[in-house]
Amino acid sequence: MTNFPVDLIRKDFPILNQTVYGRPLVYFDNAASTQKPVQVIRAISGYYETDNCNIHRGVHYLSQRATEVYEDTRKQIRQFINAASSQEIIFTRGTTESINLVASSYGKQYVNPGDEVIVSVMEHHSNFVPWQLMCQERGAKLRIIPIVESGELDMNAFRGMVNERTKIIAITHVSNVLGTINPVKEIIQHAHTFGIPVLVDGAQSISHLGADVKDLDCDFYCFSGHKMYAPMGIGVLYGKEKYLDAMPPYQSGGEMIKEVHLSGTTFNDLPFKFEAGTPNVEGVYGLRVAISYIQELGMENIAVYEKELLDYATEKLTAMGDIRIIGTAKEKTSLISFLIGSIHPYDAGVIIDKMGIAVRTGHHCAMPLLEWYKIPATVRASFAFYNTTEEIDLMVEAILKVKQMFG
Numbered sequence: 579m580t581n582f583p584v585d586l587i588r589k590d591f592p593i594l595n596q597t598v599y600g601r602p603l604v605y606f607d608n609a610a611s612t613q614k615p616v617q618v619i620r621a622i623s624g625y626y627e628t629d630n631c632n633i634h635r636g637v638h639y640l641s642q643r644a645t646e647v648y649e650d651t652r653k654q655i656r657q658f659i660n661a662a663s664s665q666e667i668i669f670t671r672g673t674t675e676s677i678n679l680v681a682s683s684y685g686k687q688y689v690n691p692g693d694e695v696i697v698s699v700m701e702h703h704s705n706f707v708p709w710q711l712m713c714q715e716r717g718a719k720l721r722i723i724p725i726v727e728s729g730e731l732d733m734n735a736f737r738g739m740v741n742e743r744t745k746i747i748a749i750t751h752v753s754n755v756l757g758t759i760n761p762v763k764e765i766i767q768h769a770h771t772f773g774i775p776v777l778v779d780g781a782q783s784i785s786h787l788g789a790d791v792k793d794l795d796c797d798f799y800c801f802s803g804h805k806m807y808a809p810m811g812i813g814v815l816y817g818k819e820k821y822l823d824a825m826p827p828y829q830s831g832g833e834m835i836k837e838v839h840l841s842g843t844t845f846n847d848l849p850f851k852f853e854a855g856t857p858n859v860e861g862v863y864g865l866r867v868a869i870s871y872i873q874e875l876g877m878e879n880i881a882v883y884e885k886e887l888l889d890y891a892t893e894k895l896t897a898m899g900d901i902r903i904i905g906t907a908k909e910k911t912s913l914i915s916f917l918i919g920s921i922h923p924y925d926a927g928v929i930i931d932k933m934g935i936a937v938r939t940g941h942h943c944a945m946p947l948l949e950w951y952k953i954p955a956t957v958r959a960s961f962a963f964y965n966t967t968e969e970i971d972l973m974v975e976a977i978l979k980v981k982q983m984f985g
């Protein structure tokens with residue numbers, strides 16, 4: 579194993595230091611939500627202890643200070659994802675809201691009857707249903723990129739689908755069920771030869787791979803704070819200015835307004851045009867510190883360590899013989915979905931939980947994907963940089979117990 583300071587890092591995450599059912603807690607549900615370091619927790623309580631105030635609209639000291647932190651964080655995110663301008667950074671509640679914003683607003687502006695929208699069969703419902711609804715509303719057709727058995731996109735099928743009727747492509751960077759890292763750069767390059775914009779769902783990639791929107795050349799990029807060591811209820815939509823400028827507001831009221839008259843309303847400039855109502859200021863305070871935390875550890879170091887965890891887990895599970903791993907792509911993040919013989923994942927999940935290990939069982943909000951595999955559910959273990967190989971050994975023990983009980 580590399581010299582990753584996991585013991586030191588774990589000290590920053592107080593929640594990990596507890597027992598459940600009399601056993602040390604092993605937290606392998608990071609794809610659903612990550613834990614928060616004390617630095618983030620302190621940033622949130624610090625906001626309420628010294629800075630709490632509504633932003634933008636106040637001339638007084640507290641309001642100015644909170645506004646400054648809020649807007650500085652926008653600049654920090656611009657730099658973190660390498661966007662051209664902080665006007666292209668919109669604060670949202672999370673990935674789901676970011677995608678809904680684009681589907682609704684872009685749809686109104688650009689999608690007409692007979693047009694087509696492309697997503698893949700491995701999308702999370704949050705990057706599937708908003709497009710399905712928008713297509714129904716606009717009279718457009720939703721086209722689905724299939725996958726191959728390994729859980730990789732069928733790129734030939736994708737290329738055959740893109741045409742002059744395609745208005746937007748929405749694709750996840752990393753699958754929350756398979757761990758597959760999709761070739762989004764290749765998809766974007768192909769789409770751009772037709773002048774078609776691409777939205778990348780970064781919910782599962784941002785904490786493992788980071789993001790460089792300039793290098794990807796994506797037109798929209800979405801992520802959630804809570805999956806990257808920041809609080810819930812805060813997220814980001816990045817969009818290229820040329821699209822955001824042309825798109826109508828998603829919600830109205832508050833800072834998104836320039837002037838209101840009885841005769842009508844004019845809207846604020848970017849990014850405020852898309853930030854209606856009082857924003858989640860405490861969430862932004864937390865997100866700011868979470869990003870700094872990740873940057874201090876170094877994205878490269880995180881990726882190397884997490885790859886070691888994935889390889890270790892894959893090797894251990896494969897050696898058990900009757901474990902079927904769902905998602906065997908060459909490029910994966912540190913996530914592993916599996917089935918234990920013919921034992922139902924829910925039964926397995928209950929026993930694994932009783933051993934103090936938090937894994938997720940179910941369809942993981944990706945029902946079209948599980949239908950494709952003709953399975954109702956999987957057990958999913960998803961690792962973060964605070965996890966260890968010793969914890970993976972504990973999971974293997976728990977799986978042996980499951981097999982004893984149900985096998």
Ligand code: PMP
Binds near residue numbers: 802943
């Ligand atoms: N997309 C993917 C790939 C996800 O894994 C998730 C969360 N599981 C979402 C979108 C939705 O994220 P949120 O619930 O934070 O909006």
